[in-house]
Amino acid sequence: MNRNRLAGILLVGASLALTMPTWAASTWDGVYTDAQAAHGADRYKQVCAMCHGPALEGNGEAPPLVGRFMPDWEGTNLSDLYDKIHDTMPLFAPATLKPEDTGDILAFILQANGFPSGAMPLAAGDGLKSINFDVSKSAVKPMVKGRRAH
Ligand code: HEC
Numbered sequence: 705m706n707r708n709r710l711a712g713i714l715l716v717g718a719s720l721a722l723t724m725p726t727w728a729a730s731t732w733d734g735v736y737t738d739a740q741a742a743h744g745a746d747r748y749k750q751v752c753a754m755c756h757g758p759a760l761e762g763n764g765e766a767p768p769l770v771g772r773f774m775p776d777w778e779g780t781n782l783s784d785l786y787d788k789i790h791d792t793m794p795l796f797a798p799a800t801l802k803p804e805d806t807g808d809i810l811a812f813i814l815q816a817n818g819f820p821s822g823a824m825p826l827a828a829g830d831g832l833k834s835i836n837f838d839v840s841k842s843a844v845k846p847m848v849k850g851r852r853a854h
Contacts, residue, residue, distance in 0.1 A: 729835045730844045731782070734822020736811030741821060744812030747805050751794045760816050766795075769813050778839045783832035784811055790828075803828035 712800035729735060749758070755766035777785060790806045792798050801809070807828045815821065826832070838844050 727779045730838045731819045731835060732838060732841045732844050733835075734820050735819055735824070735835050736807075736814055736819075736826040737823065738815075738821045739836065740808050740811040740825050741815040742812075744805075744808035744810070744815075747809050748812050750800070751842060752809065755795065760813070769831070770816050773818060777837045780837045781833050782826070782835040782837060783830075785813075785837065786828065786832050 725852075728833075748756075748760075755763055756769050757763055757766075760769040760773075767773065786806060789801065790801055790803070791820060793801070806807050811826050814826075
């Protein structure tokens with residue numbers, strides 16, 4: 705990668721970091737990439753599926769991560785869900801997931817719940833606080849000139 709290209713990427717990254725917290729995004733805004741969800745699906749099979757099931761349906765003890773999972777997390781933000789996964793899962797070895805794996809698994813869970821993918825990967829960190837977990841798309845205010853209407 706040449707230096708100009710790298711500088712360009714850094715600049716875009718920095719301006720996104722500056723603009724992100726100023727408006728609340730939604731899980732309907734395409735907040736993860738397909739590639740990320742595909743990698744997350746692999747990790748999920750290795751460390752989560754034995755309890756939460758191959759189709760995220762749960763196993764009686766471990767709750768489902770689709771269906772009734774959605775209303776349970778309504779009104780939270782992705783930072784809450786990230787922390788729940790990173791700090792308490794997998795149940796037999798909490799806090800052992802790498803941040804990037806946690807983000808990828810979170811992307812896979814979003815995909816499994818029908819949220820759309822987008823161009824920007826989901827990144828661990830403070831930006832997750834500004835992404836609302838919205839169950840219903842119709843509850844999300846429309847974007848006006850790149851900002852959420854109030
Ligand atoms: C050994 C079994 C086991 C494994 C492995 C496991 N979980 Fe869990 N998980 C549970 C149990 C039991 C609960 C319910 C108790 C709790 O919330 O701590 C739970 C709760 C959760 C919740 C909260 C669900 C809700 O609606 O409140 C999430 C999210 C979650 N797990 C994600 C994961 C992910 C992602 C992985 C893989 C990295 C994983 N779990 C691995 C057993 C497991």
